[in-house]
Amino acid sequence: MTAEHKVTYCRICEPLCGLIATVEDGRLLALRPDKDHPLSQGRACPKGIAFSDVQNDPDRVLHPLRRRPDGSFAEVSWDEALGDIAARLRGVLDEHGGGAVGEYLGNPSAFGYAASLWSGLFMKRIGAGHLYSAGSQDINSRYVASKLLYGAATQIPFPDLPRTDFLFMLGANPLVSHGSALRVPRVRDDLAGIVKRGGRVIVVDPRRTETAAAYEHVPVRPDSDAWLMLSLLHVVFAENLEDTAAIAATSTGIDDLRAMCAGFPPEETAARTGVPAATVRELARDFASARTAVAYGRTGACLGHHGTLVSFLIDALNTVTGNLDRPGGALMSHQVIPVEQFGEKSGAFSYNTKKSRIGGFPDVFGSFPAALIAEEITTGGPGQLRALFVFAGNPVLSVPNSVALESALGQLDLLVSLDLYVNETNRHADYILPGTTFLERDDLPMAYAACCPTVFLQAAEPVVPAYGQARPEWEVFEELAARMGLSLFATGALAPLNPVLRLLERRGLRITPQRMMHALLRIGPYGDRFGLRRGGLNPARLRAHPHGIVLAEHAPHGVLSEVVTHPGGKVALAPAEIVGEVARLGRAPGITDDFPLLAIGIRELRSQNSWMHNSPILMKGNRTQRARVNPSDAAAAGLLDGAAVRVVSATGAIELEVLITDEVGPGTVAIPQGWGHRGGGWRLANAHPGANVNELTSSRPEDLEALAGMSVLNGVAVRLEAVRRPSQSPARYSASRP
Numbered sequence: 001m002t003a004e005h006k007v008t009y010c011r012i013c014e015p016l017c018g019l020i021a022t023v024e025d026g027r028l029l030a031l032r033p034d035k036d037h038p039l040s041q042g043r044a045c046p047k048g049i050a051f052s053d054v055q056n057d058p059d060r061v062l063h064p065l066r067r068r069p070d071g072s073f074a075e076v077s078w079d080e081a082l083g084d085i086a087a088r089l090r091g092v093l094d095e096h097g098g099g100a101v102g103e104y105l106g107n108p109s110a111f112g113y114a115a116s117l118w119s120g121l122f123m124k125r126i127g128a129g130h131l132y133s134a135g136s137q138d139i140n141s142r143y144v145a146s147k148l149l150y151g152a153a154t155q156i157p158f159p160d161l162p163r164t165d166f167l168f169m170l171g172a173n174p175l176v177s178h179g180s181a182l183r184v185p186r187v188r189d190d191l192a193g194i195v196k197r198g199g200r201v202i203v204v205d206p207r208r209t210e211t212a213a214a215y216e217h218v219p220v221r222p223d224s225d226a227w228l229m230l231s232l233l234h235v236v237f238a239e240n241l242e243d244t245a246a247i248a249a250t251s252t253g254i255d256d257l258r259a260m261c262a263g264f265p266p267e268e269t270a271a272r273t274g275v276p277a278a279t280v281r282e283l284a285r286d287f288a289s290a291r292t293a294v295a296y297g298r299t300g301a302c303l304g305h306h307g308t309l310v311s312f313l314i315d316a317l318n319t320v321t322g323n324l325d326r327p328g329g330a331l332m333s334h335q336v337i338p339v340e341q342f343g344e345k346s347g348a349f350s351y352n353t354k355k356s357r358i359g360g361f362p363d364v365f366g367s368f369p370a371a372l373i374a375e376e377i378t379t380g381g382p383g384q385l386r387a388l389f390v391f392a393g394n395p396v397l398s399v400p401n402s403v404a405l406e407s408a409l410g411q412l413d414l415l416v417s418l419d420l421y422v423n424e425t426n427r428h429a430d431y432i433l434p435g436t437t438f439l440e441r442d443d444l445p446m447a448y449a450a451c452c453p454t455v456f457l458q459a460a461e462p463v464v465p466a467y468g469q470a471r472p473e474w475e476v477f478e479e480l481a482a483r484m485g486l487s488l489f490a491t492g493a494l495a496p497l498n499p500v501l502r503l504l505e506r507r508g509l510r511i512t513p514q515r516m517m518h519a520l521l522r523i524g525p526y527g528d529r530f531g532l533r534r535g536g537l538n539p540a541r542l543r544a545h546p547h548g549i550v551l552a553e554h555a556p557h558g559v560l561s562e563v564v565t566h567p568g569g570k571v572a573l574a575p576a577e578i579v580g581e582v583a584r585l586g587r588a589p590g591i592t593d594d595f596p597l598l599a600i601g602i603r604e605l606r607s608q609n610s611w612m613h614n615s616p617i618l619m620k621g622n623r624t625q626r627a628r629v630n631p632s633d634a635a636a637a638g639l640l641d642g643a644a645v646r647v648v649s650a651t652g653a654i655e656l657e658v659l660i661t662d663e664v665g666p667g668t669v670a671i672p673q674g675w676g677h678r679g680g681g682w683r684l685a686n687a688h689p690g691a692n693v694n695e696l697t698s699s700r701p702e703d704l705e706a707l708a709g710m711s712v713l714n715g716v717a718v719r720l721e722a723v724r725r726p727s728q729s730p731a732r733y734s735a736s737r738p
């Protein structure tokens with residue numbers, strides 16, 4: 001057969017860049033960027049191209065696996081695996097109830113719609129008491145900030161990059177991450193465009209990152225952004241730089257916000273933030289007086305001790321300067337397929353409707369902090385976690401205090417993983433079920449695709465049939481429900497979709513995730529209303545435009561009063577939770593004599609969290625994980641460049657190679673995250689293990705962020721110790737240097 005070229009899009013990270021897959025006989029030969037993609041226009045990053053290594057990886061799990069008593073895995077049939085899982089789950093439910101069952105959703109689950117929907121229905125149906133996700137290590141603080149500000153957690157404002165004159169970026173490194181909670185596949189061009197138009201890009205970051213080096217860098221001490229943002233707002237108010245008309249029209253609580261900021265003049269916060277008062281004053285003036293300006297923050301804003309507060313203050317700055325919901329400012333996220341609108345209606349995007357058994361944390365979308373999983377497994381009593389599904393996740397590397405988590409997993413009665421690999425987490429599972437890659441399934445974008453300055457939609461068909469016995473993950477949950485005699489639709493969770501479901505029923509169609517999404521598409525703002533609106537979107541029209549359809553050049557503005565669900569459609573600038581959090585400021589542990597430095601994470605261009613280190617293309621060049629240490633701190637600890645360092649925190653210690661550099665300031669240590677491979681089925685990754693930063697981070701409830709239960713992954717107090725002996729522990733780090 002001759003090779004075919006199939007249009008698709010990448011689902012590794014948020015830009016969803018267009019790709020062309022070369023396929024022969026149902027096998028992928030290669031991936032290349034799609035020149036005809038309206039947004040990415042021929043751009044894709046090394047990970048996207050290297051996904052062919054994952055698709056064709058000889059180490060990929062292609063059969064259901066059952067763990068043997070000796071820890072090795074044996075292939076079993078789907079029938080056997082699902083039969084046993086259903087029976088064992090039934091046993092746990094009969095003995096302990098749904099409160100003993102849980103699920104952890106990893107990051108890749110957010111890049112397909114079907115399985116997260118169906119697994120959610122399944123968990124709801126069995127009354128699962130434990131839902132967790134990568135969100136508590138990533139973005140839940142952002143959601144909670146939005147819940148407090150707008151009443152709608154999924155309303156995540158994003159910077160209108162093509163039109164802004166002033167981008168104030170805090171804790172994001174889009175030249176490497178390619179943007180997060182922001183869909184701009186050509187982010188490099190978008191940032192350059194701002195400066196070309198005569199605008200400015202400010203990057204607030206403890207590290208001189210790739211993005212910071214390319215633009216105006218404001219170095220900041222880790223975990224001090226709350227003080228910086230309060231000081232910026234302080235100056236705006238003290239110097240009467242606010243937009244009073246916009247404030248009056250769009251918000252409530254301005255007097256309380258002003259009072260909250262009064263105690264934080266930049267002269268008093270400079271010692272903590274490391275940002276000189278004059279710089280803060282100038283930034284505040286420049287931001288407020290720019291024709292248009294927008295503040296944007298991402299994981300560096302979300303993962304400190306005050307992640308919800310920092311995310312909140314970023315939006316508050318946009319609001320009080322009149323830059324929220326206007327061109328060139330922050331635009332409200334805008335969905336083509338109104339999944340989130342229905343989710344908000346059905347109550348799926350809840351906050352603080354229940355509390356975690358351990359720690360008493362508020363739920364975020366029904367989920368609790370993943371940092372608590374270990375203690376939820378090891379703590380007896382009603383609601384003890386006994387059966388856990390891990391879907392597209394590797395929490396043993398990604399969740400704080402991974403040593404505790406890894407040892408707790410062994411106590412579960414049932415651990416089931418749906419994944420592409422045997423990883424550090426599911427090597428402890430009873431069953432590993434082979435999931436499909438994004439090239440093997442249909443998709444429609446969800447979630448952060450709504451944070452796009454252009455209104456755009458692209459649908460993807462599978463470009464290759466599932467390899468081996470891999471199965472779409474949603475079918476696994478449907479099949480389990482069937483084997484347990486449960487209907488997924490009996491809970492009322494889909495009640496807001498009843499008209500859609502009835503429609504499918506009337507047509508005699510089985511309810512599948514795809515049919516549900518297509519129905520939502522058709523009744524959504526751009527849909528064809530099942531023929532009532534000429535030219536509207538429907539599945540056939542999407543198929544006719546495989547590169548996607550630009551529905552509007554610019555996302556809408558002036559929509560605040562429609563999307564904000566607070567009384568009068570007004571933004572709440574001083575909710576009690578935030579007032580309380582400001583009052584608590586400063587009680588976070590911070591540095592001590594024992595642990596005088598603060599550690600932060602690094603994302604790398606050729607990694608995707610923990611799961612692409614088995615790709616030969618990405619691992620080329622003898623990659624090494626290195627801790628970045630400032631020369632003064634290196635001298636104080638007696639470290640030599642290229643030698644090994646032991647990084648010690650109150651939770652644990654890791655060893656890795658040190659890179660002495662002034663890209664981090666004194667007092668800051670930066671360490672790449674996503675490493676620490678050992679014992680999974682990914683052989684190349686195991687040969688370049690690196691160290692797991694989450695052996696340093698804390699899972700103690702008192703160490704989590706208060707409002708969203710976020711893991712504190714940046715600003716972790718540590719000390720450095722020179723490792724004198726020659727590097728002898730290759731299981732911990734790779735000592736080789738390019």
Ligand SMILES: Nc1nc2c(c(=O)[nH]1)N[C@H]1C(S)=C(S)[C@@H](COP(=O)(O)OP(=O)(O)OC[C@H]3O[C@@H](n4cnc5c(=O)[nH]c(N)nc54)[C@H](O)[C@@H]3O)O[C@H]1N2
Nearest residue numbers: 106107108137138392393394398418419435601609610611
């Ligand atoms: N210290 C520290 N820790 C962090 C962070 C940090 O900055 N510092 N970042 C955090 C962030 S932002 C995130 S998102 C989390 C990520 O945390 P996780 O989601 O727990 O971890 P990943 O490394 O993304 O692992 C994803 C898993 O999904 C599998 N997978 C990939 N694609 C598919 C698929 O299509 N189907 C199925 N079934 N499986 C698939 C991969 O093989 C891999 O095993 O880590 C967090 N942890």
Ligand SMILES: Nc1nc2c(c(=O)[nH]1)N[C@H]1C(S)=C(S)[C@@H](COP(=O)(O)OP(=O)(O)OC[C@H]3O[C@@H](n4cnc5c(=O)[nH]c(N)nc54)[C@H](O)[C@@H]3O)O[C@H]1N2
Nearest residue numbers: 171172173177180222223298299300603604605608609714
């Ligand atoms: N190549 C690549 N791309 C990725 C990923 C990957 O692993 N590799 N992961 C994907 C995922 S899951 C996500 S969530 C996104 C994240 O997208 P981004 O948030 O843009 O990614 P990061 O590179 O983690 O950027 C966070 C920045 O915050 C800085 N920072 C750390 N602590 C602080 C602090 O206290 N204050 C301030 N102001 N800054 C701080 C860090 O130095 C870092 O530069 O990236 C995605 N894209």
Ligand code: SF4
Nearest residue numbers: 010013016017045048
């Ligand atoms: S930037 Fe993200 S979405 Fe685009 S090609 Fe790279 S991995 Fe894929």
Ligand SMILES: [Mo]
Nearest residue numbers: 107134137138
């Ligand atoms: Mo993430």
